Amino acid sequence: xxxxxxxxxxxxxxxxxxxxxxxxxxxxxxxxxxxxxxxxxxxxxxxxxxxxxxxxxxxxxxxxxxxxxxxxxxxxxxxxxxxxxxxxxxxxxxxxxxxxxxxxxxxxxxxxxxxxxxxxxxxxxxxxxxxxxxxxxxxxxxxxxxxxxxxxxxxxxxxxxxxxxxxxxxxxxxxxxxxxxxxxxxxxxxxxxxxxxxxxxxxxxxxxxxxxxxxxxxxxxxxxxxxxxxxxxxxxxxxxxxxxxxxxxxxxxxxxxxxxxxxxxxxxxxxxxxxxxxxxxxxxxxxxxxxxxxxxxxxxxxxxxxxxxxxxxxxxxxxxxxxxxxxxxxxxxxxxxxxxxxxxxxxxxxxxxxxxxxxxxxxxxxxxxxxxxxxxxxxxxxxxxxxxxxxxxxxxxxxxxxxxxxxxxxxxxxxxxxxxxxxxxxxxxxxxxxxxxxxxxxxxxxxxxxxxxxxxxxxxxxxxxxxxxxxxxxxxxxxxxxxxxxxxxxxxxxxxxxxxxxxxxxxxxxxxxxxxxxxxxxxxxxxxxxxxxxxxxxxxxxxxxxxxxxxxxxxxxxxxxxxxxxxxxxxxxxxxxxxxxxxxxxxxxxxxxxxxxxxxxxxxxxxxxxxxxxxxxxxxxxxx
Ligand code: TEU
Ligand code: CA
Numbered sequence: 001x002x003x004x005x006x007x008x009x010x011x012x013x014x015x016x017x018x019x020x021x022x023x024x025x026x027x028x029x030x031x032x033x034x035x036x037x038x039x040x041x042x043x044x045x046x047x048x049x050x051x052x053x054x055x056x057x058x059x060x061x062x063x064x065x066x067x068x069x070x071x072x073x074x075x076x077x078x079x080x081x082x083x084x085x086x087x088x089x090x091x092x093x094x095x096x097x098x099x100x101x102x103x104x105x106x107x108x109x110x111x112x113x114x115x116x117x118x119x120x121x122x123x124x125x126x127x128x129x130x131x132x133x134x135x136x137x138x139x140x141x142x143x144x145x146x147x148x149x150x151x152x153x154x155x156x157x158x159x160x161x162x163x164x165x166x167x168x169x170x171x172x173x174x175x176x177x178x179x180x181x182x183x184x185x186x187x188x189x190x191x192x193x194x195x196x197x198x199x200x201x202x203x204x205x206x207x208x209x210x211x212x213x214x215x216x217x218x219x220x221x222x223x224x225x226x227x228x229x230x231x232x233x234x235x236x237x238x239x240x241x242x243x244x245x246x247x248x249x250x251x252x253x254x255x256x257x258x259x260x261x262x263x264x265x266x267x268x269x270x271x272x273x274x275x276x277x278x279x280x281x282x283x284x285x286x287x288x289x290x291x292x293x294x295x296x297x298x299x300x301x302x303x304x305x306x307x308x309x310x311x312x313x314x315x316x317x318x319x320x321x322x323x324x325x326x327x328x329x330x331x332x333x334x335x336x337x338x339x340x341x342x343x344x345x346x347x348x349x350x351x352x353x354x355x356x357x358x359x360x361x362x363x364x365x366x367x368x369x370x371x372x373x374x375x376x377x378x379x380x381x382x383x384x385x386x387x388x389x390x391x392x393x394x395x396x397x398x399x400x401x402x403x404x405x406x407x408x409x410x411x412x413x414x415x416x417x418x419x420x421x422x423x424x425x426x427x428x429x430x431x432x433x434x435x436x437x438x439x440x441x442x443x444x445x446x447x448x449x450x451x452x453x454x455x456x457x458x459x460x461x462x463x464x465x466x467x468x469x470x471x472x473x474x475x476x477x478x479x480x481x482x483x484x485x486x487x488x489x490x491x492x493x494x495x496x497x498x499x500x501x502x503x504x505x506x507x508x509x510x511x512x513x514x515x516x517x518x519x520x521x522x523x524x525x526x527x528x529x530x531x532x533x534x535x536x537x538x539x540x541x542x543x544x545x546x547x548x549x550x551x552x553x554x555x556x557x558x559x560x561x562x563x564x565x566x567x568x569x570x571x572x573x574x575x576x577x578x579x580x581x582x583x584x585x586x587x588x589x590x591x592x593x594x595x596x597x598x599x600x601x602x603x604x605x606x607x608x609x610x611x612x613x614x615x616x617x618x619x620x621x622x623x624x
Contacts, residue, residue: 012206012269012295013346014520015052016389016513017102021354022059022081023067023481024460025393027473032480034460034472036082040093045495049396050513053100055208055271057354059087063111065177066414067354067458068104069210070111074195084202091203100205100266107192108211109178116191117179124166131188132179133171135222137162148222151242152235155415156422159238171221173214173242175414183215183251196259206260206269212252212294213274213286216245230310237311239276249285252293261292271296271348271388276304280337287338287345296348296388301330303355306362306452313419313448321535324562327363328530328538335386335528341545347387351378352395357456361401364617365564371493372398373617375505376594377560380619383512384523384542384558391509394461397493398505399485401456406483408446411455420445460484462494470494508594515592515621521545522554536563537570537614556591557622561614574609575624593620 026038036059046054058068061076068078077084091101110117119128135148147160147169160169161176171180181188196207218224218241226238252272260268274297277283286294305326308314316323338345351359364374375398382389402411408420420442427440460480464471469480470490498504516523522544531539537559544554561568572588588606594617606612612620 009525010267010269010295011052011100012267012388014388014517014524015100016050016391016516017053017055017271018046018049018051019055019057019353019390019392021057021393021458024458024472026461026463027475027480030474031080032469032473032475033080035080036077036086036090040086040090043093043097043099046094046099047097048499048510049391050510050517051099051391053102053205054094055102055390056104058104058106058210060106063113063177065111065175069106070109070113070175070178071106072111072113073115074105074192075198088202095203101203102206102208102269102271103199103204104210105196105199105207106210107181108214109172109174109180112172112177112179116181120179121163121165121170124168130185131182133182133217133221134166134168135160135171136167137169138222146234149238150225150228150234150236151221151238152226155418156235157418158235171217175418180217181215182217184217184219184247189251189254193255193258196255197262200259200263200268204268205266206271206295208298209270209272209294211275212272213243213248213277214245215251216248217242218245243276244282249291249293252286253291256292269295271298273298275300280333283338284343284345289344296346298348298350298353298390299334301334302327302351305330308448312452313423313445315444315448324363325535327562331381331385331538332528332530332540335540338387339527340386340525341527347385348390349382349385349387350390350392351382352392352457353390354392354457355454356392357452357454358399358401359395360398361451361456363562367564368492370564370617371400372505373594374398376508377562377617377619379505379509379512380558380593380621381538381560383509383516384556384621386524386526386528386542388524389513389516391513392457394457396506396509397462397489397495397498399462399489399493401450402459402483403485403488404450406485408449410483411449411453412482413453413455413458416449416453416455420449455482458482462486462489464496465490465494471496511592519544519554519556522556526556531557531559531573532570534568534570536561536565536568538562539570555623557588558619559612559614559622560619561617564616566616568614569611570614571611572606572609572622588622588624591621591623594618 023034025034026042027034028037059077059081060071061073061078062068063070063072077087094101116128116131119126120132138146140146147158151159153159154173155175159171159173161172162169172178173180224241226236226241228236272294278301283297283299286297306316306323308316334347338347359378360371360374364370423445424440459482460472462470468474468477469484470486473480498506522542525545526542529541539559542556559570
């Protein structure tokens with residue numbers, strides 16, 4: 001898109017998109033599980049946030065193994081959430097208040113209960129055999145049966161499951177109940193595209209496409225063993241062999257022309273989850289407008305920033321300072337490499353999703369007095385970056401990870417359970433004593449789970465101060481599908497309480513979301529320039545892409561103290577060559593941010609070229 005066209009950008013470029021996790025947003029029928037009528041009942045809250053679209057996480061009929069990411073039928077809604085008619089009502093009711101609905105489509109794999117897979121596994125001659133990825137096993141050195149290759153599942157163990165019925169293995173990169181579809185078969189693509197059109201015909205404004213960079217697997221995958229990086233075990237990480245495969249771009253262009261481009265008014269959008277892809281040139285291949293593939297990529301660098309050498313549940317080797325400096329580098333990389341003014345590629349700005357832990361717990365210091373300040377500082381960061389803003393439910397409250405009194409055994413996520421079990425087993429096997437009652441020390445692993453498990457973001461949302469289950473559900477106290485942070489959140493941060501406090505994290509987010517909309521040429525489309533690398537501080541200019549009719553006063557300087565250090569002095573850059581009408585150098589004005597107590601700062605004036613002193617996690621937006 002040319003810069004001229006930016007006065008009428010497509011809706012999704014200027015949007016704030018709020019992710020709803022259906023199980024945990026609001027329960028309407030007291031079964032302890034959130035549902036679609038529950039979402040409809042809370043539309044006024046969504047309006048109050050100032051968001052433009054809702055991304056509803058997976059809600060199709062599912063086998064329930066991976067919280068909806070194992071789909072049995074792409075045209076049905078899981079009965080625990082409601083019906084297709086409920087989705088139609090949701091679209092209509094959101095439409096009345098100008099909010100669009102984006103659906104999550106999980107198209108890399110289905111459930112093993114999907115009729116396509118039930119057919120496929122029946123016999124080698126079945127018409128749908130080739131809809132999934134079946135291969136013969138191999139024979140190991142001592143005659144044992146081995147999977148077709150050594151790829152490791154993202155949920156640990158082998159990426160293959162043996163099916164005795166036909167004596168072959170099927171590929172399933174996630175759990176054994178999530179067989180990977182064979183996208184190289186044109187009938188598979190046609191069927192998927194039909195199911196996508198089903199929802200677009202109902203008025204869905206676009207899709208979030210689950211692990212979409214995994215859909216193209218090598219045709220000779222039985223000859224493509226992954227490099228051995230973990231000696232002594234069979235299964236090896238194989239991301240490089242199944243991410244960004246040779247035909248992925250062809251498939252996405254086909255999806256665009258066969259599906260998305262057939263619809264207009266509103267223009268439909270896609271944001272694709274693109275995991276383990278850190279090179280800007282690789283991400284650009286998905287999102288450069290003229291390539292006509294995806295509109296945006298959900299890129300994973302910030303997700304991986306605190307992972308260890310063996311993935312997210314291994315301890316990160318970097319110090320807190322190093323993690324913060326990596327965070328700055330990652331933000332700078334994507335802000336400068338995927339810029340509107342350089343070819344029009346659009347970033348997806350995100351820090352939390354249903355696949356992360358809470359950002360306050362990951363990037364803060366774990367001290368309760370800092371919680372609100374960290375949440376606001378991260379909100380300032382996110383709301384001043386160029387691209388489409390994604391906010392995950394509860395992030396707007398500064399929610400933290402589950403409290404320590406909740407035992408790990410109550411964490412429901414399949415990823416957590418499998419990773420725990422795999423770690424436990426390997427430690428048990430490695431233990432030298434053969435006496436019964438061997439002790440396996442899992443304390444270090446537990447620490448990682450408490451920091452990074454997906455369960456933290458998936459807990460039910462606290463709505464009220466004094467109501468059963470913090471107002472999320474009327475089910476008997478404690479009977480919600482996932483544990484709640486009730487002791488913590490009902491008392492100190494819930495929607496009711498924060499709504500009435502002008503200095504709350506919630507009201508800070510609301511203010512920032514509005515401010516971003518008022519300055520879209522700067523905050524959403526502007527050019528990003530790092531000002532100075534002072535280790536505690538992240539300071540950057542956002543420069544307006546078009547200064548016509550504006551007298552040059554729209555640039556914004558963002559200064560953030562990323563640390564808990566008090567009184568961090570930061571020398572402001574001189575405002576280059578900007579004079580007021582009386583010939584005096586212009587002065588900075590305070591456009592927003594927090595003050596040293598974490599409250600919303602009052603209007604202040606700072607002279608050009610002087611310093612600011614920032615309190616712990618304090619942040620400011622300055623203009624001139
Ligand atoms: O996630 C893709 C993915 O590989 C990671 O985000 C994963 O969730 C894991 O946490 C890495 O440590 C998507 C969905 O968003 C996720 O909920 C599903 O479990 C997964 O795909 C399978 O559909
Ligand atoms: Ca319910």
